[in-house]
Amino acid sequence: MREPTFSIRNVKSGSGLCSRQQGNPYWIPLSFEIMGDRNIKLVVAYDGTRYHGWQRQRNEITIQEVLEKQIEMMTGEPVKLIASGRTDAGVHALNQVCNFITRSTIPLASIKKGLNSLLPDDIFVKEAEYAPIQFHSRYSAKSKTYEYRILNSETPDIFQRRFLWQIRPALDIKEIRACLSHLRGSHDFSSFRSSGSSNTDPVRSVLIAEINGPDEGLLRIVIEADGFLRHMVRNMVGTVVEAGLGKISSRRFKEILDLQDRRLAGVKAPPQGLFLVNVGY
Secondary structure (H helix, E strand, O other), rough: OOOOOOOOEOOOOOOOOOOOOOOOOOEEEOOOEEEOOOOOOOOEEEOOOOOOHHHHHOOOOOHHHHHHHHHHHHHHOOOOOOEEEOOOOEEEEEEEEEEEEEEEOOOHHHHHHHHHOOOOEEEEEEEEEOOOOOOOOOOOOOOEEEEEEEEEEOOOOOOHHHEEEEEEOOOHEEEEEEHHOOOOOEEEOHHHHOOOOOOOEEEEEEEEEEEEEEOOOOOEEEEEEEEOOHHHHHHHHHHHHHHHHOOOOOOHHHHHHHOEEEEOOHHHHHHHHHEEEEEOO
């Protein structure tokens, strides 16, 4: 997107704004002020292992807090960083989208380079671009895609253990695939919503729900939807894994979905296997 143009707006008289300094015979009071607000959109990747999720929290280190501090250091002004969604503690992102409003005139390339020089090595700004002033990372989003990684193997991967859930018994992939097929379409997902959710409407539309692999024991469960409830993906994964282990059938999984009762669904999958992969606009 091209460099945004400045806009003007009316201000109250006596604001002190002027076209010449006072005392100059050509000084003329202005009834306008020049505004240079820019909406900067960032695409960020992060390893969520050592963070207490995205959102700022008292006495806990979070992704939002770390990013905001470095942006404020660069721009010299307070910022409020808006994300497409709040990832939980220990959850990762390949392409988290966030934006902030600033009057800083720092070029985009310098914003990206400067932030990456200041940020810890487990957070990386992949893109920085201008967005329309009305763009909102959360409310402008049309869909989000998550991927959950499972290592279905007796042998652990000590180098990837922070990024997957190891399950030693062999999983029935066919049964998991059958469960996932029931998720597609618009449903009330109350059975997979954790308590404490701020969402009043539990209906969501799932566009993609599939499992890929195994690739040397690695399984990838991919779910794309127009929105997600609290812990929705992790609760879904925990329940389809129960089907893969033979504890429930795909038919029973469909019943759990239809009954809209969280107590009937399986355990919540651990956070380290979950990745925010993409946000669609």
